[in-house]
Amino acid sequence: MNPAPSIVFFTTASGAGYGLLFWLGLLRPLGLVPGGQGFGLTALALALVLITAGLLSSTAHLGNPRRAWRAVSQWRSSWLSREGVAALATYVPAVLFGLGLLAEMPGLTAPMGLLAALGAAATIYCTGMIYACLKPVKEWRHPLVVPGYLLLGAFSGAALLAMLGSFWGDGAVPAALALLAGLAALVVKNIYWTAIDQAPPVATAESATSLGFIGKVRPLEPPHTETNYLLREMGFRIARKHAEKLRLLALTAGFGAPAALCAFALLVGGGMGAAALTLGAALALAGLLVERWLMFAEATHTVTLYYHGQ
Amino acid sequence: MTCLPAPGAKKLGLVIDLDTCVGCQACATNCKEWNASGHSAPLPDFKPYAAGQEGVWFNRVHSFEAGEGEAGRTVHFPRSCLHCETPDCVTVCPTGASYKRAEDGIVLVNHDTCIGCGLCAWACPYGAREMDEDQGVMKKCTLCIDRIYNENIPEAQRQPACVLTCPTKARHFGDLGDPESAVSKLVAERGGQPLMPELGYNPVNRYLPPRKKALPPSAPVEDAPTPMDIKNPLLRWMDRVLSR
Ligand code: SF4
Ligand code: SF4
Numbered sequence: 224m225n226p227a228p229s230i231v232f233f234t235t236a237s238g239a240g241y242g243l244l245f246w247l248g249l250l251r252p253l254g255l256v257p258g259g260q261g262f263g264l265t266a267l268a269l270a271l272v273l274i275t276a277g278l279l280s281s282t283a284h285l286g287n288p289r290r291a292w293r294a295v296s297q298w299r300s301s302w303l304s305r306e307g308v309a310a311l312a313t314y315v316p317a318v319l320f321g322l323g324l325l326a327e328m329p330g331l332t333a334p335m336g337l338l339a340a341l342g343a344a345a346t347i348y349c350t351g352m353i354y355a356c357l358k359p360v361k362e363w364r365h366p367l368v369v370p371g372y373l374l375l376g377a378f379s380g381a382a383l384l385a386m387l388g389s390f391w392g393d394g395a396v397p398a399a400l401a402l403l404a405g406l407a408a409l410v411v412k413n414i415y416w417t418a419i420d421q422a423p424p425v426a427t428a429e430s431a432t433s434l435g436f437i438g439k440v441r442p443l444e445p446p447h448t449e450t451n452y453l454l455r456e457m458g459f460r461i462a463r464k465h466a467e468k469l470r471l472l473a474l475t476a477g478f479g480a481p482a483a484l485c486a487f488a489l490l491v492g493g494g495m496g497a498a499a500l501t502l503g504a505a506l507a508l509a510g511l512l513v514e515r516w517l518m519f520a521e522a523t524h525t526v527t528l529y530y531h532g533q
Numbered sequence: 534m535t536c537l538p539a540p541g542a543k544k545l546g547l548v549i550d551l552d553t554c555v556g557c558q559a560c561a562t563n564c565k566e567w568n569a570s571g572h573s574a575p576l577p578d579f580k581p582y583a584a585g586q587e588g589v590w591f592n593r594v595h596s597f598e599a600g601e602g603e604a605g606r607t608v609h610f611p612r613s614c615l616h617c618e619t620p621d622c623v624t625v626c627p628t629g630a631s632y633k634r635a636e637d638g639i640v641l642v643n644h645d646t647c648i649g650c651g652l653c654a655w656a657c658p659y660g661a662r663e664m665d666e667d668q669g670v671m672k673k674c675t676l677c678i679d680r681i682y683n684e685n686i687p688e689a690q691r692q693p694a695c696v697l698t699c700p701t702k703a704r705h706f707g708d709l710g711d712p713e714s715a716v717s718k719l720v721a722e723r724g725g726q727p728l729m730p731e732l733g734y735n736p737v738n739r740y741l742p743p744r745k746k747a748l749p750p751s752a753p754v755e756d757a758p759t760p761m762d763i764k765n766p767l768l769r770w771m772d773r774v775l776s777r
Contacts, residue, residue, distance in 0.1 A: 224655070286649020286669025293646055294627035297535045303652055304627035358621060358732050359658035426658065426729045428597075433726035433740045434551070434608055438600030443607060446561070446593035449585055452663045456654065525729065526660030529595055529612055 224360065225459040226519035233281035234350060235379075235511045237310075238372065240273030241343035242380020244317060246397055248336035248343070252329075256384065257391035263324040263332075266387050270380075271317060278310060302356055306349035313342030347376045354518075359525040361425045362518075367415040374411055378404035379511055382481055382504040389488065389497035398485045398500060405482030405507070409474055412514065416470055419521070424533070431528040442532045457524035458531075461517075469517050477510010535626040537619060538635035544710035545637045545676055546616050546737035547696070548719055552744045554703040556596050556609030560695035564592040564613075564674075567694035572679040573644070577667040589663045591674040592695055608743055611695070611704070614661035614674035615728065615736030616640050621656040631671070638710070638737060639678060644670045658732050681706070709737050 247266045250256045256266075282288040295311065297304040316338035323331030351369035358364060381401035388394030428442070429435025484503035488496035527533065568591060569576045578588035592613040599606050616638055623631050623640060630647035633640045642653075642662075649669040654662040662673045677693035680686065690697060696704040707716035716739075719725065725739030763769045 284650070286651075286664060286666065286671075287647065290628070290646065290648045293629070293648055294650070297627050297629050300536045300624040301627045301652075303625065303650065307627060353625075353652070356621070356625065357655055358734075359656065426731055430729050430731060431659075432597055432599070432608070432610055433728055433742065434597060434599040434610075436742065437606055437608075438604060441598045442595065443598045444556075444596035446595050446612070447587070447590075449587045451587050452589070452654075452666065453660045456651065456664075457660065524655070524660075525658040525732070529593075529610075529660060 224519045224522040224524060225456050226516045227284055229280045229283040231512060231515045231519065233277040233284075234372075235277070235508065235515050236273045236280065237277030238347060238350070238376040238511070239379035239383060239508060240270045240275075240277060241313075241347050242376035242378070243270040243273065243383045244313070244380070245340045245343040245377065246380050246384045246400065248316075248320060248338070248340035250384070250396060252333035252336050255396040256388050257393050259391060260324055260327065262387065262391040264321065266384060267317065267321050267324065269383065269387065271314075274310070274313075302349050302352040306346060306353060309342060309346040309349050313339060313346055316342060343376075344373065347372050359425065360522050361422055362419045362522040364425070365415060365419055365422070367411060367418065371408075371411055371415060374404060374408050375511055375514065378408050378478070378481075379504075379507050382485070382500070382507040385485060385488070386497070386500040386504040389500045394496070394500055395489060395492075398488050398496075401503070401507070402482050402485040402489070405478045405485065408478045409482070412470075412474065412478070426525050426528060428528045428532045431525065440532065442530060445530060453526055454530060457526045459520060460523075461520040466517065466521055469513055473510050473514040473517065476506055477513055478507070481507040481510070535623050535629050535631060537623060537633055540618060541635050541638060542710050543637045543708050544616075544618065544737045545639055545681070545707070546709045546716075546739070547613070547676075547693070548705040548707070548709075548716045548725055548739045548741060549611055550701075550703040550705070550723075550741040551608050551610065552703075552741060553701045554594075554609040554611060554699075555701055556594055557700060558594050559698045559700055560611055560704060561590060561592040561594050563694040563698035565590055567677065567680070568675070571677070572675050573672050575665075575667075576672065577665055579666075589665050589672050591661075591663070591672070593660075604746075606743055606746070610740075612659065612661070613695075613738075614640060614657075614676075615659060615734075615738040616674075616676060618735035618737060620734050622653040622662060625652045625656045627652070639676050640673070641675055641678065642671050642673060644668070644672075647671050658729050658734065659736075676706075709739065 282291045295307040298308050316335045320335035320339050351372035354363040355368045381397045381404055385394040385398035385401050388397055428440040432440050434440050481503035484499040488499040576589045580586045595610045597608050623633050628646050628648055630643045631653045647670040662671050665672045681691050692706050696706045705716050708714045720739045723741040725741050727736045
């Protein structure tokens with residue numbers, strides 16, 4: 224599948240933004256992150272900027288961005304519509320949470336923080352389901368796709384919150400969470416990649432043409448000599464060796480290194496710790512861009528059976 | 534509404550004969566011709582007079598080789614929307630632009646509300662949907678909805694453009710929900726097949742398998758003319774003499 228930059232950026236930025244909102248809304252009422260107004264507002268602002276930039280970027284992918292509002296109407300059947308509803312709904316508690324912080328009203332921040340956390344998790348879940356419900360794409364129907372989206376959102380959000388916390392003197396709890404989520408991401412993505420490499424195809428050229436009763440089916444002549452929408456959108460292929468290198472890069476630099484930097488920061492703390500957490504957050508986001516790009520580039524669609532026979 | 538309607542009795546669709554299709558591209562061409570000015574108009578072409586020309590087509594004719602050696606065959610294979618009974622291309626649509634008609638099962642896109650997100654094209658296993666990148670909306674086969682119910686054209690022409698134009702009559706249109714219809718009988722008689730049934734979309738269109746190749750007789754049969762076949766009187770006389 225074609226890794227459209229607008230979608231790769233959207234899922235990375237919004238994922239991190241919702242992850243940050245999730246941890247902030249959850250940990251702040253529990254008193255596990257710095258309690259000052261400046262920290263709370265900065266973290267919330269960063270989350271909302273990431274979320275909004277991502278959502279705006281996703282509309283750049285549309286053929287008719289001005290009609291985007293129509294996308295919230297079909298929540299009964301469509302996960303994309305549900306994602307839109309969840310994304311918009313989450314703004315309400317998030318903004319009220321911000322007002323609570325501004326007015327220093329813990330009675331408002333606590334419930335709104337928890338509601339915003341719930342909304343953030345629900346939105347990422349819907350994002351994952353958009354992909355997981357597409358039957359023609361073997362790599363996306365896998366049961367680890369949705370947990371992967373949730374986990375990576377939690378990982379990047381915790382890394383960002385740890386960085387901000389360390390600027391205000393205490394990022395220990397989110398740093399520990401980022402460490403755990405980073406290690407979990409390492410394991411989950413490894414299992415996922417091994418699984419999709421071994422998964423049988425969802426269909427074959429024989430079943431796609433109903434000609435299997437004659438024997439093996441091979442494309443002889445394509446229907447058109449130039450490319451088309453289908454081949455550009457669904458026919459995108461990445462060389463095996465490039466995929467291997469990018470997987471390794473995402474695992475080591477994207478998940479492993481930030482986890483190690485979090486561990487280092489937990490040990491040393493202070494300015495060194497803050498620097499390590501900043502680097503860790505940057506690496507986590509960069510690693511996520513690579514992982515998301517691969518999520519598309521490695522995905523294969525059944526329409527290529529007609530064009531390539533596989 | 535992108536929830537699927539309750540299954541209706543009428544299931545309009547195509548039956549395509551892979552035995553007689555010669556891959557001439559007439560159906561694809563007439564489809565483009567009709568639909569460039571009908572319900573889905575315009576159907577864009579990009580760089581039509583330069584290298585790298587491409588455009589939106591609802592019907593694409595592939596050619597495949599199946600089997601090995603003497604048992605192998607070349608099969609021409611037109612591919613278009615199968616108007617599936619339970620298609621995810623409809624349910625994934627966030628706007629309600631993609632829908633399945635309850636009255637005849639035709640799957641359509643409302644070009645006035647489509648946002649061009651492309652999700653329905655991802656959800657179609659068969660590659661039946663192509664984005665009009667000029668208008669920013671999704672387009673697909675309408676089963677010539679603007680012909681089959683069109684009272685302004687002669688009744689005999691109220692058929693999809695691809696069906697009317699096929700020079701080998703390899704394409705048939707009708708109600709596959711009615712077991713007594715000509716298309717249903719054809720499917721029953723020839724063992725018409727669905728494509729990728731394992732994906733669970735329940736396509737309505739059926740493909741008739743290529744017939745078994747006629748085997749050549751083991752030894753050539755000798756030509757045995759009767760006396761009446763021989764027009765030349767001299768040769769007829771010789772035949773009579775030699776046949777004694
Ligand atoms: S062939 Fe594709 S576009 Fe047509 S109804 Fe089936 S899934 Fe939808
Ligand atoms: S491209 Fe249009 S018809 Fe297809 S899913 Fe998106 S809004 Fe619906």
